[in-house]
Amino acid sequence: xxxxxxxxxxxxxxxxxxxxxxxxxxxxxxxxxxxxxxxxxxxxxxxxxxxxxxxxxxxxxxxxxxxxxxxxxxxxxxxxxxxxxxxxxxxxxxxxxxxxxxxxxxxxxxxxxxxxxxxxxxxxxxxxxxxxxxxxxxxxxxxxxxxxxxxxxxxxxxxxxxxxxxxxxxxxxxxxxxxxxxxxxxxxxxxxxxxxxxxxxxxxxxxxxxxxxxxxxxxxxxxxxxxxxxxxxxxxxxxxxxxxxxxxxxxxxxxxxxxxxxxxxxxxxxxxxxxxxxxxxxxxxxxxxxxxxxxxxxxx
Amino acid sequence: xxxxxxxxxxxxxxxxxxxxxxxxxxxxxxxxxxxxxxxxxxxxxxxxxxxxxxxxxxxxxxxxxxxxxxxxxxxxxxxxxxxxxxxxxxxxxxxxxxxxxxxxxxxxxxxxxxxxxxxxxxxxxxxxxxxxxxxxxxxxxxxxxxxxxxxxxxxxxxxxxxxxxxxxxxxxxxxxxxxxxxxxxxxxxxxxxxxxxxxxxxxxxxxxxxxxxxxxxxxxxxxxxxxxxxxxxxxxxxxxxxxxxxxxxxxxxxxxxxxxxxxxxxxxxxxxxxxxxxxxxxxxxxxxxxxxxxxxxxxxxxxxxxxxxxxxxxxxxxxxxxxxxxxxxxxxxxxxxxxxxxxxxxxxxxxxxxxxxxxxxxxxxxxxxxxxxxxxxxxxxxxxxxxxxxxxxxxxxxxx
Numbered sequence: 139x140x141x142x143x144x145x146x147x148x149x150x151x152x153x154x155x156x157x158x159x160x161x162x163x164x165x166x167x168x169x170x171x172x173x174x175x176x177x178x179x180x181x182x183x184x185x186x187x188x189x190x191x192x193x194x195x196x197x198x199x200x201x202x203x204x205x206x207x208x209x210x211x212x213x214x215x216x217x218x219x220x221x222x223x224x225x226x227x228x229x230x231x232x233x234x235x236x237x238x239x240x241x242x243x244x245x246x247x248x249x250x251x252x253x254x255x256x257x258x259x260x261x262x263x264x265x266x267x268x269x270x271x272x273x274x275x276x277x278x279x280x281x282x283x284x285x286x287x288x289x290x291x292x293x294x295x296x297x298x299x300x301x302x303x304x305x306x307x308x309x310x311x312x313x314x315x316x317x318x319x320x321x322x323x324x325x326x327x328x329x330x331x332x333x334x335x336x337x338x339x340x341x342x343x344x345x346x347x348x349x350x351x352x353x354x355x356x357x358x359x360x361x362x363x364x365x366x367x368x369x370x371x372x373x374x375x376x377x378x379x380x381x382x383x384x385x386x387x388x389x390x391x392x393x394x395x396x397x398x399x400x401x402x403x404x405x406x407x408x409x410x411x412x413x414x415x416x417x418x419x420x421x422x423x424x425x426x427x428x429x430x431x432x433x434x435x436x437x438x
Numbered sequence: 439x440x441x442x443x444x445x446x447x448x449x450x451x452x453x454x455x456x457x458x459x460x461x462x463x464x465x466x467x468x469x470x471x472x473x474x475x476x477x478x479x480x481x482x483x484x485x486x487x488x489x490x491x492x493x494x495x496x497x498x499x500x501x502x503x504x505x506x507x508x509x510x511x512x513x514x515x516x517x518x519x520x521x522x523x524x525x526x527x528x529x530x531x532x533x534x535x536x537x538x539x540x541x542x543x544x545x546x547x548x549x550x551x552x553x554x555x556x557x558x559x560x561x562x563x564x565x566x567x568x569x570x571x572x573x574x575x576x577x578x579x580x581x582x583x584x585x586x587x588x589x590x591x592x593x594x595x596x597x598x599x600x601x602x603x604x605x606x607x608x609x610x611x612x613x614x615x616x617x618x619x620x621x622x623x624x625x626x627x628x629x630x631x632x633x634x635x636x637x638x639x640x641x642x643x644x645x646x647x648x649x650x651x652x653x654x655x656x657x658x659x660x661x662x663x664x665x666x667x668x669x670x671x672x673x674x675x676x677x678x679x680x681x682x683x684x685x686x687x688x689x690x691x692x693x694x695x696x697x698x699x700x701x702x703x704x705x706x707x708x709x710x711x712x713x714x715x716x717x718x719x720x721x722x723x724x725x726x727x728x729x730x731x732x733x734x735x736x737x738x739x740x741x742x743x744x745x746x747x748x749x750x751x752x753x754x755x756x757x758x759x760x761x762x763x764x765x766x767x768x769x770x771x772x773x774x775x776x777x778x779x780x781x782x783x784x785x786x787x788x789x790x791x792x793x794x795x796x797x798x799x800x801x802x803x804x805x806x807x808x809x810x811x812x813x814x815x816x817x818x819x820x821x822x823x824x825x826x827x828x829x830x831x832x833x834x835x836x837x838x
Binding site (some may be wrong): 261269326327328351353355356357358359360378380400403404405406426429432435 | 516561564565585589604605610614618621622625626627628632645648649652702703704705706707708710713715717756757759760762764784
């Protein structure tokens with residue numbers, strides 16, 4: 139990039155497309171490159187944001203508007219840090235992380251179905267009902283789109299937005315001191331998947347998930363599911379991994395619920411809260427025993 | 439055909455042995471090493487073409503017939519030609535024969551594969567997936583087993599080890615299944631039989647039992663609408679009510695109405711059942727007592743071992759939820775309004791208060807929830823909206 143700045147001017151027609159698509163009619167004062175200039179070097183991006191058609195002034199305007207909330211957030215963070223209020227955990231007390239009785243609760247969740255990704259025909263929605271509970275409902279269909287590629291379909295997902303700090307900095311949940319995930323839900327008898335997203339730095343770890351099943355009773359009564367974190371198993375891109383270890387609880391950025399139980403029909407999951415709890419008697423880190431593979435066998 | 443034989447004879451020309459069993463032609467002697475069945479090639483050439491649909495012409499589709507076809511292939515094809523295609527064909531047909539959950543049949547299919555032929559000789563072959571087409575075929579079979587919740591056993595593992603060796607990729611998949619599937623098969627806190635009953639009555643009984651599992655003292659009673667005078671429907675009612683709920687209902691405020699709400703859906707594996715609830719308005723929880731632990735002005739030594747009287751409150755039962763007090767739950771054979779009226783009348787024998795309070799129906803027809811699942815109607819994508827239907831409230835006089 140610096141070389142380009144020094145030796146010539148380059149007019150990329152698309153900032154996101156790299157080496158291949160740079161227009162050839164750039165003017166170069168001194169011809170130093172014999173091959174196409176690579177304007178910048180990057181891998182896949184974790185966060186694919188849609189391109190916006192804003193001009194510079196609009197970008198600045200939008201940024202300034204964002205600044206107000208960000209500064210407010212930053213102020214809270216600073217005051218929180220100044221207080222240095224230590225975290226006291228009492229066994230049996232549930233620290234509610236997600237509640238749905240706030241007006242902003244709806245903005246921190248995203249419902250996606252395979253229909254949205256052109257993977258199928260399921261549909262789902264998420265809203266907060268009159269009792270101030272989150273409702274995740276939809277219709278699961280296993281009809282496979284006839285595109286010749288896909289062989290199975292049918293999923294609906296509800297994912298929290300990525301946790302962040304002020305000024306769009308990345309953040310993570312600090313759950314290292316807790317041992318259990320506690321959910322108060324009312325389902326319809328179907329089983330849901332709870333996912334804890336722990337994306338790592340390198341791209342092979344981006345899809346790391348710790349999963350466990352959320353069984354629901356069905357009926358008018360609410361249920362409290364208390365699940366040890368040690369029960370969560372590691373999977374990536376839908377495949378359970380051979381090497382299992384307990385979730386690193388300080389690296390969780392999102393939590394999500396998935397409806398993939400291969401049963402066609404409507405589903406409905408009401409969520410009161412999602413919390414975490416400390417049980418000092420629970421010392422297990424991973425519930426899954428490991429075996430030594432025969433010598434020379436590659437783990438695949 | 440001659441080209442094929444030439445190819446064979448050319449390939450194995452160095453291995454010709456003289457055999458006592460003489461064949462009809464000279465060429466045949468050269469390939470005698472393979473112990474062909476003694477029949478001419480020309481007359482049954484057609485029969486040796488791969489049969490793509492071995493199971494298509496079968497009329498009586500059952501497990502026995504399925505196993506017979508597999509056995510027929512096993513006997514007919516000495517060299518197991520096209521066994522991969524045969525297995526894929528068999529996997530596709532399993533559902534039609536109703537054997538997709540049968541481990542024995544899966545074993546019979548795997549048994550078609552030749553033993554020992556695909557076993558790698560060294561670890562490099564093993565790591566680079568020796569005989570990939572065959573291994574992927576077995577992995578598809580294992581995947582179908584997993585989709586249907588069939589847990590493999592050690593015998594299948596032995597078969598697979600004999601076919602592709604203990605380092606085969608399909609064996610590794612088998613090992614994963616043996617590790618994970620038993621762990622999750624019995625995990626549900628509300629266990630169900632692998633096949634839920636098809637009879638609506640048994641299914642509804644299972645549903646009511648599951649719903650009322652919150653209160654172990656629940657009494658489930660089965661009524662018939664025939665016992666009620668001038669009832670239109672002739673059907674059954676499964677009703678669940680615990681003594682606690684009876685007490686709660688007896689203490690219901692007679693001025694506020696009792697609601698019959700439904701139809702709600704509960705899923706039992708792949709079947710869903712509609713249920714109805716008898717609900718009262720929510721009761722406010724006991725007031726939280728504000729106590730200041732740092733205030734020692736009223737401290738006296740005598741009170742240490744006695745809980746303060748003002749803090750004692752009756753623990754709300756599980757039936758007192760924040761969106762209402764649930765007095766009873768039921769499933770009926772017709773899920774119709776008339777059967778619910780009969781339910782109220784039958785409940786009145788044990789809960790006389792139902793004759794004194796106004797009863798309000800919040801009833802949404804379950805029929806509107808039924809949605810076609812073929813691809814045509816999927817484009818709208820508003821199936822989920824069917825749940826939030828209009829609810830037609832209707833008073834059904836309080837003097838029943």
